[in-house]
Structures are given as C-alpha cells and as structure tokens.
Amino acid sequence: MSTRAFVTAMARTGAGRVLLPLLLLSGFVETSLAQDDFQARSPPTSASFHPQDVTSARIDSLLQTAAQHQARGRVSEAFALLRQAQALLERSPDKARSALVLGRISDGYLLERRLEEASRAAEEGVALARKATMPAVLAAALNHLGNVRMAEERYPEAIEAYREGSALAERSADPELTASLLTNVVHGHLAHATPEQALPAFKDALAKMHSVSLTPSKSLGLIGLGHLAQRLALALPEERNALIQSGYQTLTQARALAEATGDVRAKADAAGYMGELYATEMRYPEAERLFHQALFFAAQADAPEVSARWRWQLGRVLEAQERIEEAAGSYRKALEQLASIRSALVFGQRGYPRAFRATVGAMYLDLAALLLQQASDTSVPVERNAILREVWDVMERFRAAELQSYFLDECVTALRERTRAMDIDKLIGPGTATLQLHKFCCVVAEKGVD
Amino acid sequence: MIANDSLRIENQGTISVETVFADAGDIDIHVNELLLLRNNASITTSVADGAGSGGNIRIDPVFTILDSGSRIVAQAREGAGGNIHIVSDFFFASPDSLVSASSELGIDGVVEIESPDTDLNAGLIELPGDFFDVATLLTQGCAPGASLSRLVVRKYEVLPDSPAALRVPPSGLLSADAQNEGFALTRESVGPGFEYSSVCDGDG
Numbered sequence: 001m002s003t004r005a006f007v008t009a010m011a012r013t014g015a016g017r018v019l020l021p022l023l024l025l026s027g028f029v030e031t032s033l034a035q036d037d038f039q040a041r042s043p044p045t046s047a048s049f050h051p052q053d054v055t056s057a058r059i060d061s062l063l064q065t066a067a068q069h070q071a072r073g074r075v076s077e078a079f080a081l082l083r084q085a086q087a088l089l090e091r092s093p094d095k096a097r098s099a100l101v102l103g104r105i106s107d108g109y110l111l112e113r114r115l116e117e118a119s120r121a122a123e124e125g126v127a128l129a130r131k132a133t134m135p136a137v138l139a140a141a142l143n144h145l146g147n148v149r150m151a152e153e154r155y156p157e158a159i160e161a162y163r164e165g166s167a168l169a170e171r172s173a174d175p176e177l178t179a180s181l182l183t184n185v186v187h188g189h190l191a192h193a194t195p196e197q198a199l200p201a202f203k204d205a206l207a208k209m210h211s212v213s214l215t216p217s218k219s220l221g222l223i224g225l226g227h228l229a230q231r232l233a234l235a236l237p238e239e240r241n242a243l244i245q246s247g248y249q250t251l252t253q254a255r256a257l258a259e260a261t262g263d264v265r266a267k268a269d270a271a272g273y274m275g276e277l278y279a280t281e282m283r284y285p286e287a288e289r290l291f292h293q294a295l296f297f298a299a300q301a302d303a304p305e306v307s308a309r310w311r312w313q314l315g316r317v318l319e320a321q322e323r324i325e326e327a328a329g330s331y332r333k334a335l336e337q338l339a340s341i342r343s344a345l346v347f348g349q350r351g352y353p354r355a356f357r358a359t360v361g362a363m364y365l366d367l368a369a370l371l372l373q374q375a376s377d378t379s380v381p382v383e384r385n386a387i388l389r390e391v392w393d394v395m396e397r398f399r400a401a402e403l404q405s406y407f408l409d410e411c412v413t414a415l416r417e418r419t420r421a422m423d424i425d426k427l428i429g430p431g432t433a434t435l436q437l438h439k440f441c442c443v444v445a446e447k448g449v450d
Numbered sequence: 451m452i453a454n455d456s457l458r459i460e461n462q463g464t465i466s467v468e469t470v471f472a473d474a475g476d477i478d479i480h481v482n483e484l485l486l487l488r489n490n491a492s493i494t495t496s497v498a499d500g501a502g503s504g505g506n507i508r509i510d511p512v513f514t515i516l517d518s519g520s521r522i523v524a525q526a527r528e529g530a531g532g533n534i535h536i537v538s539d540f541f542f543a544s545p546d547s548l549v550s551a552s553s554e555l556g557i558d559g560v561v562e563i564e565s566p567d568t569d570l571n572a573g574l575i576e577l578p579g580d581f582f583d584v585a586t587l588l589t590q591g592c593a594p595g596a597s598l599s600r601l602v603v604r605k606y607e608v609l610p611d612s613p614a615a616l617r618v619p620p621s622g623l624l625s626a627d628a629q630n631e632g633f634a635l636t637r638e639s640v641g642p643g644f645e646y647s648s649v650c651d652g653d654g
Contacts, residue, residue: 064621073606107618111608140619147616180617187616217620223613269613289499296498305609341606350615
C-alpha cells in the first residue's frame with residue numbers, strides 16, 4: 001500500500017484519527033509522502049486525503065503538544081514547536097490555526113513574564129480570530145488576551161475579554177472552554193476588588209465544569225473553583241457559609257476524580273486546598289491531617305513547589321495551635337524545597353503579578369515573624385543572638401528572592417552568595433534585636449502579610 | 451510472592467502496599483536465584499498519615515541487585531517504621547539506590563541485610579549513560595560584564611500549571627467549532643453587549 005493510500009485509509013478510521021496526528025508529528029507521513037511523489041502520480045479526488053489536511057493535522061498536533069509542554073513548565077520546547085507551526089502556516093495560511101498558535105505564543109511569553117511580546121501576540125491572535133469567524137477560536141484568543149491584561153493589572157479590560165469569550169464559548173461544543181473563561185472572570189473580579197460581581201460567574205463556571213467529561217483537566221478545574229470558593233467566602237462574609245459548603249463539595253468531587261484518573265499531583269492539591277478550607281474554619285486538626293496527606297502525594301508526584309506550598313500551610317496551622325518549634329521546622333522545610341526550583345520561581349505563575357508576595361514572599365516572612373517572636377520570648381542572650389542570626393539570614397534570602405523575581409535574573413542570587421561571607425555577628429550588636437523587630441514589623445505592615 | 455527462578459522489576463515498576471492511616475501490610479518475596487530492581491523500580495510499604503505502623507519487607511534470593519535509582523522502602527508517619535530483612539549471598543546496590551525503613555515521627559524500622567558481600571559495591575561508581583548537551587543549557591548567561599557564571603540544571607523553566615492560576619483554553623478547539631461552520635459574529639448570535647459590525651470584514 002502506498003503512503004497516500006495508507007494515509008487516506010487511516011483518516012477514515014477511528015484508529016486513524018488517533019494515530020494519524022502522532023505519525024504527522026513524527027514527520028513520518030511528510031517524508032513518506034515525498035517519496036511517493038504524491039502529487040505527480042495521482043491527483044487528489046474529492047474523497048481523498050488532501051495535503052492541506054495533512055498540514056492542518058500536523059499544526060493541530062504541534063499545538064496540542066506545545067500546550068502540554070507549557071502546562072508542565074517547559075516553555076522552550078513549546079516555543080520550538082510553535083515556531084514549526086508558524087513555518088507551516090506561512091506556506092499554508094489558515095486564520096483560525098494562526099490565531100490559536102499566536103494565543104499559545106502569547107501564553108509562552110506570559111509564562112516568561114515578557115509582557116510586551118505577550119500582549120502583541122495576543123492582540124494579533126484576537127484580530128485574526130475575529131476574521132476567522134469561529135466562536136471557539138475567538139473565545140480562546142480572548143482568553144489569552146484576558147490573561148495578559150490580568151498580568152498588566154488592567155483588570156476591567158481582562159474581565160471584558162473573558163466575558164466576551166465566555167459568551168462566544170457558549171456557542172461552541174466545548175463546555176471546558178466556557179468554564180475556563182468564567183473561572184477567569186472570577187479571578188478578574190477578585191483582583192479588581194469587586195467580588196460581589198464574581199458570584200454569578202462562579203456559579204455558572206461550576207455548573208459548566210460539572211458537565212465536562214472526566215479528564216485530568218477537569219479535576220484541575222474543580223480544584224481551582226474549590227479554592228476560588230474559599231477566597232470568595234473570605235471576601236463575601238454574608239455568603240460565607242454557602243461558599244464554604246460549595247468549596248467543600250467541589251474539592252471532594254475533585255479528589256474523587258483525581259483518584260479515578262490516578263493523578264497524584266491533583267490528589268495532593270485537592271487534599272491541600274481542602275486543608276486550607278478547614279484552616280479557614282479554624283478546624284486545625286483536620287487541616288493538619290489533610291496537609292500531611294497532600295505532602296505524601298506531592299512527594300509521589302515529585303513536585304517540590306506543591307510540597308513547599310503544603311509545608312508552608314502546615315506551618316501556619318501548627319503556629320495557630322502554638323506548636324512553635326514544629327511550625328518553624330515546617331517553614332524551614334518549605335523554603336528548602338523552594339531552593340531546588342529557584343530558577344522556576346523567578347517567573348512565578350501565569351497572570352499573577354503579585355504571586356511572589358502572596359506565596360513565596362509570605363513563606364519567608366512567616367518564618368521570620370515566628371523566629372522574631374521566639375527571640376523576644378527568650379531571655380538568654382546567646383540563644384537570642386542565634387535566633388536573630390537566622391532571622392537576618394531569612395530576610396537576606398527573602399530580599400534576594402524578591403530581587404530575582406523583579407529582575408527575572410538568577411545572577412542576583414549568585415552575587416548574594418559571594419557577598420554573604422561578611423561577619424553577621426558584627427552586625428548583630430547589643431540592641432539589634434529591637435531594631436530588627438521594628439524594621440521587620442514595618443516590612444510586614446508594608447507587604448500586608450497576615 | 452514466590453518465584454522459582456528470578457524476579458525482575460524494571461522501569462519504575464513497583465510492588466507496593468500503601469495505606470493512609472491503617473497499618474501497612476507486609477511484603478514477603480521468596481525468590482530462589484535473582485531479585486533485580488532496575489531503573490527506578492521499587493518495593494515499598496508506606497503509611498501516609500496517622501499511627502499505623504509500616505509494613506515489613508522480607509526478601510531471600512541468592513542475588514539481590516538494586517540498580518539505577520531503585521528502592522526498597524518501608525515508611526510510616528507516626529507509627530513505627532517497618533523492618534526490612536534481606537538474606538542474600540550476594541547483595542549489590544548502586545550508589546543511587548536506597549534501602550530505608552523510616553518513620554517521620556515514630557521509631558524508625560530496622561534494615562538488616564545478611565550478606566557476606568555487602569561492601570563490594572562501596573567503591574563502585576555508576577558511569578552516566580548519556581551526556582548533557584551543554585550548548586543547549588547555556589543559552590542564557592549572566593548579564594554582560596558580570597564576573598559570575600554557573601551552570602544550572604532546571605527541573606522546570608517556569609512553574610507548571612497550578613489550580614490556583616488563571617486558566618488557559620483547552621486544546622482541540624477546532625473540532626468544537628466544526629458544528630459552527632458558517633457562524634457569523636453578530637450581536638444577535640453572540641448576545642447583547644458586544645459589537646461586531648466592524649470586525650466581520652468578510653475575508654475570513
């Protein structure tokens with residue numbers, strides 16, 4: 001059988017619809033088609049598999065694989081595939097696919113916090129998608145544009161893009177797309193300090209997410225909505241009970257789904273965010289047990305950033321129960337785990353300009369605050385100085401991490417490591433404790449960390 | 451588990467007993483000749499939480515070989531760690547392999563290896579099977595003029611997707627649009643509040 005006949009046959013079968021994109025991605029079909037002298041020997045008929053279809057299927061495969069790389073934090077691989085897709089599109093123009101590729105490119109830049117490039121690609125993607133007149137494609141392009149506007153802290157424009165996108169997505173056959181856009185509407189209102197306007201979108205997003213078929217991305221979506229329920233509950237006291245209940249049910253479903261799909265990372269997050277929910281209700285023993293479960297699954301998933309988050313939250317719960325030594329140990333372990341992925345932390349997460357302060361920064365500040373409390377409680381000068389030395393070191397690491405995050409430059413850390421050799425003992429003289437405490441309280445007040 | 455000749459566990463293969471709170475069960479492996487764990491293979495008993503004790507692991511082949519990140523682990527959280535008992539004439543473990551019986555808060559279990567040759571591997575270093583392509587790892591150096599430089603092997607370039615982050619559209623949207631062929635972007639088709647008259651230029 002010639003390659004052409006093979007491709008045509010594959011395209012008509014169910015198995016072919018699965019296997020063909022893989023063959024296309026591997027380059028097998030393109031190479032073999034050239035060897036068959038495809039065009040010269042047998043001109044295509046209306047029923048045959050057209051070369052344009054081969055190119056389109058290859059672009060779709062490249063897009064899908066690039067999205068998977070981006071989800072795993074590997075943007076270089078994603079960019080390489082997206083450039084291949086763009087090269088194919090230059091030879092074979094297709095507005096809808098071009099818009100989708102531009103959206104993913106925008107997302108790659110956003111993940112690297114290159115906002116100007118991200119904005120330009122997202123705007124071009126939306127312009128092309130409008131011309132393609134395909135609602136799901138335009139909704140996706142608006143999703144990417146909204147994410148960029150969130151990163152730029154242009155919240156009303158972000159919400160507008162998400163709302164238009166969700167209205168368009170309703171016209172497509174993809175409920176996950178609608179749910180994603182509505183979820184982002186909630187994020188937008190929380191960032192814009194208009195949580196009361198987020199409530200209808202939250203309810204719609206939840207209903208839509210429930211109608212999505214069973215996939216790992218559904219459990220991720222449900223966990224996200226469970227966490228948003230908790231954030232909304234804190235922002236809307238009059239809706240608190242209903243939202244806490246909704247968060248509990250959503251995270252329970254997410255956990256069952258993660259169990260069913262065998263996704264240990266999702267199991268870790270479902271347990272962890274459930275722990276946060278219990279901690280919000282000050283039910284610390286349950287929260288503590290859930291954080292331990294989250295840590296167990298995070299270790300299985302080999303996900304240091306997930307472990308660090310739940311170690312940190314475990315520390316907070318231990319501190320709330322006045323188990324100070326255990327809490328300090330938990331905070332220290334969280335920071336150790338972050339050190340193993342320091343370069344990735346430079347960039348933070350998609351669309352959250354203040355993510356560093358809210359998570360990574362807060363880990364340092366929580367440990368420093370706890371240690372300062374210990375220092376003020378002890379009357380033995382040697383012990384107090386030892387604790388203050390650690391506080392000093394934690395704050396230095398915090399400042400270095402913040403500078404890294406601001407300059408997107410790991411070299412800041414290297415510089416700090418070279419210059420830290422100075423004798424800290426000389427800096428901690430009599431009376432320093434009071435001065436440090438005062439300085440630190442100012443820092444905490446300025447950052448708004450609780 | 452009984453094997454007359456050999457038992458080979460490779461490529462992240464695992465034999466495990468896991469519980470969240472209760473005591474973990476034991477694992478007994480009776481193999482006459484060879485037990486081989488290779489490429490991150492593992493035999494584990496674990497308790498995620500609570501006071502459950504870790505399960506015991508007992509193994510008795512002539513040859514036991516742990517290679518390339520393989521592990522025999524009995525772990526618990528609050529309860530006592532399980533014990534590991536290996537009776538083997540020849541026991542070899544590569545430097546990156548692990549035999550551990552630990553408890554995070556309770557009493558660690560005991561690892562007992564009855565073998566005359568346990569020290570043979572102490573001087574062995576496993577050579578890497580492949581080499582880093584340094585050129586691709588050095589794509590972004592320090593700023594011009596900086597006197598510092600170092601090589602960083604990244605687990606991730608940026609953080610992976612988190613449930614708390616903004617969502618991106620799912621893949622495969624063109625099939626979702628297949629049923630919308632001929633769709634016109636109009637105020638009526640999408641809903642009130644959005645203006646489309648100037649964007650449908652007809653060249654799509």
